[in-house]
Amino acid sequence: MINITTKIQNRSTKNDPIIRALPAACADEKTAVEFGERMRWGGHPACPHCGDTDVYQMMNVDNTARQANYRWRCRECKAQFTVRIGSVFEDSRIELRHWCFAFWRASTSKKGVSALEIHRQTGVSYKSALFMLHRIRYAMSESAPVMLGQDCGDVEVDETYVGGKPRYRGTSKRGRGTKKQCVLALVERNGSVKTKPIANVSAKTLQTAIRQNVNGSARIVTDENSAYTGIGKHYARGHQTVCHSTREYVRGDAYSNTVESFFATVKRGINGIYHSVSKEHLSLYLSEYELRHNNRNLEDGERTAAAIRKAQGQRLLYKQPVTR
């Protein structure tokens, strides 16, 4: 009980100025724009066209307040811009305060947040809520380093089936004959996680994916699946297995509990919040779980800010393929 209380106290808002600023930013458009500007430029606004910092806020006709669309103008190249430019909100007409709210919820709800909930809580249409969450997931993608296990660490690897409808349960083995997608997860102990949707669970596919994502100095830890046999020869610290079929889960520092618990969160979220996720969109949903895991040590406000910052320089176009 003491531990839980301490944890809650540590997570309180008193040391987290961003989380204190969020409710106001979610309630008022001007505050949301200023919050977004602070997140993006940190007090030093710059022209997104030429990079010059000689920029000013455009005012309304009687010069008493900022223009209603919160534009800036660059003295150097004369271009006008807003905080939205070059970000996932660029061509959206949804108010920034709703984007703030959706980013906040998506960054802090451990199992995810549904579009229906955002629709009910902000008043935007369900379709707009879906659109926002989709773009937020896109902004959240690639939150892990390119190669895991850089500092000779342990990287746990496991595969599972996610998504689709849970039909044929019991008769099929490992998702065969269902619309589930096979996903490989690679998790550094005390570090980042990366997921990869994969076409099959052959030794070639699994081992290629591992070698493309894990640095050679690491040690690979898996269950007894024979498809991983031989991966150790590519790794300086080898390959360790735990034999789940004989009910062995931990043997010294040989365990794959970190990756299993990540999968457990993903499955609880996908089954409980999103209910059914198509194969086509699964990798975006997984990005969301990755970002929350990879930034789990940050305060809620900091994690939200990290996600909002990732929204810059990312723009999802309608025709652009949404897979990573």
Ligand SMILES: [Zn+2]
């Ligand atoms: Zn400029």
